[in-house]
Amino acid sequence: MTSEEPQEEFSIHWIRDLVDRVLERNPEQYLIVTGKSMSGSVHIGFMKEVIIADVIKRELQALGKQAKTVFISDDYDPIRSFPPSLTLSPDEYMGVPYSDAPDPYGCCESLGTHWTNELVESFPEFGVDPEVVLQSQLYKTKKMLDAVRTCLANTETIRAILIEYVARDFDEKQKTEYIESMKTWYPASVICPVCGRIQSGGKGSIVPNRVTAYSPEDDEVSYECAHCGHSETAKFDKLRMKLSWRVDWPAKWYVMQTTCEPAGKDHAVKGGSYDTGLEMSRRVFGWSGPVKVPFEWVRLAGRDMGTSKGNVFTPRSWLNIAPPELFRYMVLRTDLEKANNIQTDLIPDLVDIYETFERTYYGLDDADSEKQDFARVLYPNTEVHPVSDEYIPKLSFKFATVTSQLKGILSEETILERCYNVLKKQHNLTEISPDTKALIPTRLSRALAWVKEFGSDQEKVEVPDNVPTEIIATLTEADKSFLASLVETLGVDSLEEDDIQAAIFNTARDVHVKPKRAFQVLYMILISRKSGPRLGPFLSMLGIDWVLERIKSVL
Ligand SMILES: [Zn+2]
Numbered sequence: 383m384t385s386e387e388p389q390e391e392f393s394i395h396w397i398r399d400l401v402d403r404v405l406e407r408n409p410e411q412y413l414i415v416t417g418k419s420m421s422g423s424v425h426i427g428f429m430k431e432v433i434i435a436d437v438i439k440r441e442l443q444a445l446g447k448q449a450k451t452v453f454i455s456d457d458y459d460p461i462r463s464f465p466p467s468l469t470l471s472p473d474e475y476m477g478v479p480y481s482d483a484p485d486p487y488g489c490c491e492s493l494g495t496h497w498t499n500e501l502v503e504s505f506p507e508f509g510v511d512p513e514v515v516l517q518s519q520l521y522k523t524k525k526m527l528d529a530v531r532t533c534l535a536n537t538e539t540i541r542a543i544l545i546e547y548v549a550r551d552f553d554e555k556q557k558t559e560y561i562e563s564m565k566t567w568y569p570a571s572v573i574c575p576v577c578g579r580i581q582s583g584g585k586g587s588i589v590p591n592r593v594t595a596y597s598p599e600d601d602e603v604s605y606e607c608a609h610c611g612h613s614e615t616a617k618f619d620k621l622r623m624k625l626s627w628r629v630d631w632p633a634k635w636y637v638m639q640t641t642c643e644p645a646g647k648d649h650a651v652k653g654g655s656y657d658t659g660l661e662m663s664r665r666v667f668g669w670s671g672p673v674k675v676p677f678e679w680v681r682l683a684g685r686d687m688g689t690s691k692g693n694v695f696t697p698r699s700w701l702n703i704a705p706p707e708l709f710r711y712m713v714l715r716t717d718l719e720k721a722n723n724i725q726t727d728l729i730p731d732l733v734d735i736y737e738t739f740e741r742t743y744y745g746l747d748d749a750d751s752e753k754q755d756f757a758r759v760l761y762p763n764t765e766v767h768p769v770s771d772e773y774i775p776k777l778s779f780k781f782a783t784v785t786s787q788l789k790g791i792l793s794e795e796t797i798l799e800r801c802y803n804v805l806k807k808q809h810n811l812t813e814i815s816p817d818t819k820a821l822i823p824t825r826l827s828r829a830l831a832w833v834k835e836f837g838s839d840q841e842k843v844e845v846p847d848n849v850p851t852e853i854i855a856t857l858t859e860a861d862k863s864f865l866a867s868l869v870e871t872l873g874v875d876s877l878e879e880d881d882i883q884a885a886i887f888n889t890a891r892d893v894h895v896k897p898k899r900a901f902q903v904l905y906m907i908l909i910s911r912k913s914g915p916r917l918g919p920f921l922s923m924l925g926i927d928w929v930l931e932r933i934k935s936v937l
């Protein structure tokens with residue numbers, strides 16, 4: 383991390399600038415909206431959007447404004463593909479809205495709500511609390527149905543906007559074809575009452591059940607099902623309809639009266655779906671639409687974050703290995719339009735960086751005034767809970783990765799005792815507060831989960847119950863005399879970590895064993911490897927009595 387750190391440009395200006403832009407709207411209630419299609423388990427990257435919305439809300443509330451966040455789960459979208467692990471038959475459900483497909487896990491009302499719930503249940507731990515709105519439910523409200531009517535009645539205008547925006551970069555031939563295809567195009571599709579589909583075909587060959595005519599006078603809709611061929615003209619009220627996605631977005635903005643919505647750069651690109659939506663907001667719905675907030679995606683190094691692939695790194699996956707505050711910090715500390723590349727193998731270093739930043743906020747470390755200003759604005763926004771008046775010392779994540787792996791060797795009590803000792807030393811404490819103690823078990827379990835999944839061989843320690851006989855067989859007479867001397871040195875009195883480290887050096891020198899070999903021998907009899915964590919702290923963690931017994935067992 384240290385090599386990467388200086389290249390990062392920290393910026394808090396975006397928060398101030400953004401809130402200023404949002405404030406210009408001056409509505410009675412500020413509504414900051416996020417949304418996600420529910421085509422599978424949602425990856426951690428999406429949390430960036432939710433956290434940006436949360437920060438805008440927090441800043442507005444701090445200014446005394448009425449503000450809230452909303453998360454819209456787009457569960458009314460049609461199924462296009464399934465993650466490979468799913469047991470549902472793709473043939474049976476392709477083209478059916480996610481909200482209409484059963485939950486194969488058996489716990490929720492639909493497949494769409496299953497993935498919604500999976501995401502939403504992690505929200506409190508990330509410090510976000512948006513109101514959750516299901517798109518499928520929104521489409522049952524009178525407001526939304528009226529918006530669908532408005533769009534159908536304004537089909538000509540919407541066609542013109544799409545031709546203007548979508549065909550902008552087409553060549554002449556493509557443009558002519560597109561304009562021709564738009565002559566019969568309507569902005570809504572119908573969920574077929576016979577086969578339950580809103581479109582036919584899978585990726586690459588999708589044909590929606592488009593409305594083919596709409597009469598505002600009779601409020602009647604004609605359509606044809608591309609899958610089963612069913613067609614009819616029916617009263618608007620008798621049908622279930624969904625707007626096509628470029629139109630669905632501005633309709634939701636209008637219905638919700640969204641003040642601001644962040645969007646990933648693929649949608650927020652100039653002339654993209656966000657801009658098309660804003661144009662429709664003005665020309666179809668007669669209002670400005672929300673404040674556009676473009677942001678760059680989050681990448682986890684070495685991880686494919688695609689939702690449709692099987693192995694998704696979800697917000698829950700993050701919570702298993704790292705503090706949520708770290709994620710908030712990583713995505714908020716730079717300009718929103720800068721990509722965040724989070725290297726999961728560096729989580730312990732990143733936690734250290736975050737906790738140094740935390741101490742800067744509390745004025746505990748010597749930091750320049752620029753860093754202090756940065757911490758003053760950013761730190762409260764990285765925290766999941768209201769900021770505590772006093773600094774709560776945290777157990778070092780790096781220490782926790784080693785300690786947590788000693789569960790088989792040390793009792794829980796002993797492990798906690800070791801953690802308290804390290805905390806006292808590191809933070810100069812005479813006593814450990816209940817707040818500090820309360821954080822330790824989670825830190826240990828995250829550190830253990832992290833080291834198991836992402837730790838290097840060096841970071842993984844496994845202490846076998848007994849020293850394997852094949853390792854004892856490799857010890858020379860010189861090794862053994864070193865070990866025998868070490869038993870005497872270490873057995874004298876209670877030694878500090880640095881004293882242990884020094885004692886190993888001195889003993890090795892006294893018996894003419896090279897220090898490198900001496901260290902190797904100790905690692906071999908402790909963890910059956912030639913290297914490992916720093917020995918002084920490691921032996922201290924294991925406890926000198928335990929170490930002496932271990933050494934004696936090979937002599
Ligand atoms: Zn479920």
Ligand SMILES: [Zn+2]
Pocket residue numbers: 574575576577578579607608609610611612
């Ligand atoms: Zn059908």
